[in-house]
């Protein structure tokens with residue numbers, strides 16, 4: 001049994017701030033003086049009270065470095081300075097269940113990942129090894145070794161065949177998960193490798209480094225293909241965007257940006273910050289990117305047009321890990337706290353101004369017998385996170401439903417619909433909207449970015465429609481009905 005680091009909280013805090021500083025230090029290849037101000041003081045606040053927040057993942061014995069979510073299985077992984085990875089069932093998002101705690105790592109767990117289509121979870125970190133855990137039995141199926149310095153990121157190809165690790169030994173390595181065999185070693189970066197991401201088909205791996213470069217390698221051979229992008233400043237985090245040959249990265253100088261893989265052009269800037277970007281999350285459903293900074297700022301952007309949707313300032317230190325919760329309406333945020341915070345992306349909670357008209361959307365009840373009132377409550381709870389009814393319904397993950405009835409699918413100007421939706425031939429009316437939730441978006445509108453949800457009860461669907469008919473969803477487009485339920489938003 002190794003020494004449990006749980007008790008040594010002061011050491012953890014020191015480690016924690018040292019880690020952030022280390023990421024700052026490499027800027028010019030010069031180690032910077034430790035900056036104790038970075039987050040360390042935040043630990044002294046009422047973390048016990050805050051951990052009680054609904055849906056938070058509470059159980060680690062030290063700051064949490066990594067969080068990963070799998071929406072197909074409703075599972076979340078967390079990796080911590082306490083040397084453990086934990087697996088959580090978040091089927092009930094407000095009452096997460098701790099499934100298993102996997103302790104046997106020889107160092108802080110900096111990176112975690114799921115293997116698509118398998119009940120496997122990957123962990124790596126300061127022990128420089130990649131552990132493959134069976135989620136159900138809690139046993140380690142394999143331990144890959146080879147790196148000579150800590151690992152800070154893991155990626156898995158979509159077919160589940162390959163894992164890749166990014167290490168401060170200046171290499172990335174590939175591991176065959178099917179054969180439990182070491183694959184190619186990817187050398188060439190002139191600094192620690194911080195992040196890895198696979199192409200959609202798994203044939204290529206992208207690596208990002210403190211040397212400021214994103215490089216592209218062939219998975220099967222490990223051959224260097226070409227540089228993809230030169231940022232200059234160290235790159236901390238990297239992800240591929242779904243359904244696009246684009247990468248999003250976050251860097252030491254506060255830049256977060258989207259790059260086209262084929263051309264190497266920068267496609268979009270995602271805000272500017274003067275603190276390093278340390279965390280990134282991407283979700284196809286409902287199409288969002290989140291960035292997390294050393295200053296605790298968390299920003300959410302819409303995929304496609306990269307419009308900012310929400311911003312949140314975590315007052316308790318840097319954002320080290322971010323993952324969208326299944327369904328995409330909330331984010332898990334990891335940092336100095338020894339728990340993971342669940343933050344409802346939109347509408348802002350709990351920092352939303354309290355002077356909003358009462359009852360607030362989430363507090364509406366469906367107790368009434370009046371279908372319109374019931375429908376209002378359903379809309380508030382099930383739709384308003386992603387849709388407004390405003391004419392100018394920007395700043396949500398989904399398009400405004402203003403003027404919905406009579407509108408052909410995927411035709412609201414300016415909204416970045418998925419390609420799948422654009423190919424469909426549906427006109428929205430009472431019947432088609434009801435069908436959408438009877439069958440579920442994945443059946444009625446296959447490929448939609450809208451997350452899986454159904455309203456199996458006909459009376460619920462009828463109530464939703466009855467309500468929508470009283471709203472600007474039924475506006476002809478020329479009318480200008482009073483702004484609806486969403487007045488507090490602009």
Ligand code: HEC
Pocket residue numbers: 285286287327328329378379382383384385386387397398399401404408409410411412416417418421428433436437447448449450451
């Ligand atoms: C978690 C976010 C989310 C929630 C919750 C959500 N939607 Fe959506 N919705 C989306 C996204 C994203 C799209 C765009 C889909 C695409 O482009 O593939 C969409 C598209 C739609 C469309 C098609 C719009 C068009 O212009 O063609 C309708 C209709 C719709 N949603 C209705 C609803 C209703 C009604 C609810 C509540 C019962 C709801 N949605 C809940 C995210 C959401």
